[in-house]
Amino acid sequence: QVQMVESGGGSVQPGGSLRLSCEWQNVDSTYCMGWFRQTPGKEREGVASINWSDSTTYYTDSVKGRFTISRDNTKKTVYLQMNSLKPEDTAMYYCAASPFRARSNISARDFAYWGQGTQVTVSS
Numbered sequence: 001q002v003q004m005v006e007s008g009g010g011s012v013q014p015g016g017s018l019r020l021s022c023e024w025q026n027v028d029s030t031y032c033m034g035w036f037r038q039t040p041g042k043e044r045e046g047v048a049s050i051n052w053s054d055s056t057t058y059y060t061d062s063v064k065g066r067f068t069i070s071r072d073n074t075k076k077t078v079y080l081q082m083n084s085l086k087p088e089d090t091a092m093y094y095c096a097a098s099p100f101r102a103r104s105n106i107s108a109r110d111f112a113y114w115g116q117g118t119q120v121t122v123s124s
Contacts, residue, residue, distance in 0.1 A: 002026045002113045006095050009118030012085055016122070020080040022095030022115055031113075032098040033071055033078040034106055037091035037120075044094070046106025048080060058104050062088075085122045092117040 004027065008020040020035070034049035048069035050057045057069050068081040078095055096111035103110075 002097075004095055004097065004113055004115035006093065006115045006118040009093060009120045011121040011123065013124050014086055014122055016085050017081070017083045018085065018120060020082065020093055020095075020118060020120075022078045022080075024076050024078070024095075024097060024113075027076075027097045027113055028099070029073045029076070032100060032102040032110075033069075034096045034098060034102070034111060035069060035078075035080045036094045036096060036106075036108060036111075037089075038094070038117075039091045044108045045091075046108065047093070049098075049102040049106045050078065051102045056102055058102055058106055060106060082120070085120075087122050089120060090122050091120060093120050 003025040006022045035047040038044040048059045050069045066084045071078040094117045095115045097113040098111040
């Protein structure tokens with residue numbers, strides 16, 4: 001049974017940092033991993049993705065230079081380091097796995113497996 005479990009969310013002031021983690025079980029380690037976020041009433045937005053083979057990464061424009069995605073296949077964990085957080089980063093964050101190679105258009109349609117989400121709130 002596939003499991004993907006996020007952790008590391010919480011509340012932080014603007015300008016602060018958080019690191020999200022997502023541990024997976026029974027997912028092929030060759031899968032592309034991604035992070036998405038969603039706020040009520042809006043579509044799920046692709047934030048970052050990473051290939052397994054060459055660790056090629058992609059980011060949505062609004063987080064470039066602030067967020068970093070990485071993965072450790074030996075630990076079956078993908079990370080999202082979030083720095084210089086802004087109130088507009090407030091959302092539920094989800095990790096996901098895709099059998100396809102990562103691409104610049106990070107689309108939820110490409111991803112087969114999902115975690116339950118972890119809340120990130122950025123507020124003063």
